[in-house]
Amino acid sequence: MPELAEPAAAVEQFDCPTCEVPAGSTCRTRGGEVAPKYHTPRFMLVPQLRAELEVKTPADRGPGRAWARGPAISGSLSPGVRGRIRLGTCR
Numbered sequence: 066m067p068e069l070a071e072p073a074a075a076v077e078q079f080d081c082p083t084c085e086v087p088a089g090s091t092c093r094t095r096g097g098e099v100a101p102k103y104h105t106p107r108f109m110l111v112p113q114l115r116a117e118l119e120v121k122t123p124a125d126r127g128p129g130r131a132w133a134r135g136p137a138i139s140g141s142l143s144p145g146v147r148g149r150i151r152l153g154t155c156r
């Protein structure tokens with residue numbers, strides 16, 4: 066099975082059934098902080114990650130810091146595109 070380049074991005078295509086954060090956001094602890102890893106029922110929604118025991122929250126998403134809703138994902142899913150800076154105009 067091909068390994069995902071960005072497991073976290075794949076997980077975040079889904080809302081979390083456990084902590085109920087919307088797609089595009091990291092998982093949240095009961096204390097309102099960014100969870101250090103994604104909840105199992107959430108990453109089980111990604112077929113390629115079903116064999117994993119845990120999927121860690123990337124360090125740049127600030128695990129342990131106060132949780133804030135991430136940018137909403139709209140319409141078509143394009144993991145990895147979100148958050149990237151658009152470079153100039155290419156036309």
Ligand SMILES: [Zn+2]
Nearest residue numbers: 081084092104
């Ligand atoms: Zn969660």
